[in-house]
Amino acid sequence: MNMEPIFYPPTENEIEQRVKRVQARMLEEGLDHYVAFCPDNIFYLTNFANAVHERPFILVIPSKGIPQFVVPQLEIPHVKARMVGDIELISYFEFPAPRGQAWSDRFKELFAENERVGVESICPLQIYTETPGERVRSDIIDDIRMIKSEYEIGRLIYSCELATKAHDLLLKSAYPGMSLTEMATKVRGFVMNQLAKDNKKINPLATRVTAVFQPPSVSHDPHNFTNIDMVMEEGGPHVSIINAVMNGYGAEVERTFFLGKVPEKAKKPFEIMMEGRRIAFEMAKPGVLMSEVDLSVNNFFRKQGMGDYLLHRTGHGMGVTAHEAPFFAEGYDRPLEKGMCLTIEPGLYIEGVGGFRHSDTVLIGETNLIMLTDGPVDIDELTIPLHKATAV
C-alpha cells in the first residue's frame, strides 16, 4: 500500500477506473443508465466541482461507453478547464427556458425506450420526475466511493498530515480569551497558504477549511457552529475541531483540551470517553460490522451511567468530502473493508460540565487499522499550562 502523500489531480486512468467500477456494478444491478446529481459523486467521476444552483448539472452514465454530462452553457469553459477523463458535454441554455429548450429536453434524449435507470437517494423530485423508464433507487457511486484507491489513499494522507499540523498549531496558539475569528484566521490561513503553495491551481469549490473550537460553556452542544462570539476560557473541557476538504480530499482531527487546569468533574467523563475510544480502535478491523463497533462503545458508555450523554455515533466516512458514508452507527450492519477511511470519535456531552471527544481519521488496512492523523491524547498532554497559553 502506497503511504506517500499525493497532491496532484487524478489522472485520466484513475477516473476511467472509477467509471468502470460503477459500470460493473450497474451490470450486476441490471441498469441501462445511472443518473448522478450529487455534486460529490459528480466530482468523484469528473474532477469537476459544481456549486448546486437552480440550473442542474446531471451526469448520466451508460452501462457501456463514456458518461454524458448535462450542464448549463455558461459553465462549459470551466467544466472543460477542470474535468478529467472522457466525458461528452450536453449543454442547455438557461433555466427557466421556453418549451423544447429546457435542461429536461436535452436530458430525456439521452435514454432509449423502456430502460432501467438507477437514481440516487438524494435525487431531487424534479429530476426524478423527468427520468424516463423504470427508475430504481440505487447508490452505486456512494458505495464505490467507500473503498479508496491507492491514489485516493495518497490524497487522504496529504490531507491528514496537513490537518495534523494545523491542529498542532491550534493547540499551540490556545489561550484564555482567544476568539473564534483569531483562531480561524491563524489556523485556516496556515492551511490555505500551504495548499496554495503545494498546488497553485487548487479549486476553491473543492476546498473548505474549518478550524474552530468550542469553549466549556458550549462544548456540551457539539453542533453549535453559530455562536460567533465564543472565546476560550480558563479550564475546560474545550473541544478543538479541524475538519477540512483540501482540493477534493478530506481530513478531521479533534481533541478535548484544557487551559491551565482540569475541573474535578471533568476527569471521570474524560477517562470514560478515552476508554470508549480505545474500544473502537481495538475493534475496527476488516470484517467487523460497523454497527458492532458503535454498539460496543455505546454499551460501555451506558454501563458507566453515561447513556444520557450520547449525542452521536462513533464515526463517519472520509473521502472527497470530510463527512460521508460509511458510518460507525448502531443499525449500520456493514462490515469494515480494506481501503475504507473513517473517523473514530465517540463523544460524551454533559450540560454544566462540557463535551468530551477526540477525533482521528483512520484507514482500514489488510488486517489492521492505520492512523492517518496524530496528536496528543492524554489529559496531561492536553492541559496547556497557562504560562504557555497567552497571546503573543
Add this chain to the structure above:
Amino acid sequence: MNMEPIFYPPTENEIEQRVKRVQARMLEEGLDHYVAFCPDNIFYLTNFANAVHERPFILVIPSKGIPQFVVPQLEIPHVKARMVGDIELISYFEFPAPRGQAWSDRFKELFAENERVGVESICPLQIYTETPGERVRSDIIDDIRMIKSEYEIGRLIYSCELATKAHDLLLKSAYPGMSLTEMATKVRGFVMNQLAKDNKKINPLATRVTAVFQPPSVSHDPHNFTNIDMVMEEGGPHVSIINAVMNGYGAEVERTFFLGKVPEKAKKPFEIMMEGRRIAFEMAKPGVLMSEVDLSVNNFFRKQGMGDYLLHRTGHGMGVTAHEAPFFAEGYDRPLEKGMCLTIEPGLYIEGVGGFRHSDTVLIGETNLIMLTDGPVDIDELTIPLHKATAV
C-alpha cells in the same frame, strides 16, 4: 411602503403570518400536509438555518395548527436558540439508526391515513419515498417567498445599502495587480465587520459574502469562480461582483469597469449592454410578464448582432438567498407583482474582448420600479484613472 433599513430578526408575528400564507395556499390546493426540506424554505418559516448533511431536517406543515420540525437530537439546543414562532420539535437520535429509531419512523407518524401531501420540487427521493399518502409536487413556500412583506423589504434595504457601500469600496480599491485574495480580505472584511457591529448575534449559516472580480482575460466566462490566481489588469472590461446574504437577506451589485483606459473594441459592446439594461429597467413594472422583459432585451441584443454572446437570462429573484425565483427568463411567463425583488443584469460575453454586465437589485413597487442598490453606471465614471488606481 416602509423604506427604512431593518436588521433585527423576524418577530413571532412575522413568522406566523408567513405560515398562515402557506396554509391558505395549502387549502386552495387541497393539501393536508406540506413537507419542506429546502433549507431556505425552512429558514423562511422558522428563522433556523441548517447546513444540509446526512441527518435530515424536515419541516412538516399541517393545514391547520403549528408546524412540526423533525430534527436530529444533537441539533436541538441551537435550533431552540435561533428559532422564532410556535413550532413543535420532533427529534430522532441518529442516522443511520436501528429499525424503529430512524428519522423516517418519527416522520411517518406525523401523517394520518390517505392524506394529500405537498412535496417540493427539490425533495430528495429518500424523503419522497418515506412520505405517505397521495404526494403532490408543489412549491408553495418558494411561491410565497416571491412577494416580500414590509419587514422583508426593510431587511433587503439594509443588505442592499451595505452591498452598495461594499461595491464603492471595491471600485475605490481597484488597481492593476490587485489579487482576488486582497480584494476579498478588504471588502468581505468590511462587510463582516459592519454586520457584527450591527448585530452581535448574526448567524454564520445565514451569512455568505462574495466580493470578487473577473479581469478582462476571464470576464467573458462569467461563472468562473475557481481561478484563485486572478489579478486586475490595466484596461478592461473587468466585472466586479458583490453578492451576499447578510444574516438571512441577500443583495447584489455588479459593474463593468476599466483601469486607466477603455480598449476600442470594448466600447460598442458596453454601449449595447447599457441599452439592454435600459430596456429592462423601462419594462419592469407590475403586470408585465418576466419572460417578455428577457425576450425584449435578448431580441435587442440579437438585432445588434450580439446573439452569440448571450450566456444567461436578464435577472433572478432576491430574498432569504441572493439567487432564487422568480426569473427574468424567456419561457417564464409570470407577471411581475408588487413586493417582488430581483436583479436586473443583462450581459454580453465575447471571448477575446471580455464580459459586459451591470447588476442592480430592484424592488417592484405599486406602479414602478425602485432601485435598492446604487453605483456609477457610465463608462466614464467606470474608467478608474491609473493615478488613483494604485496600491496604498
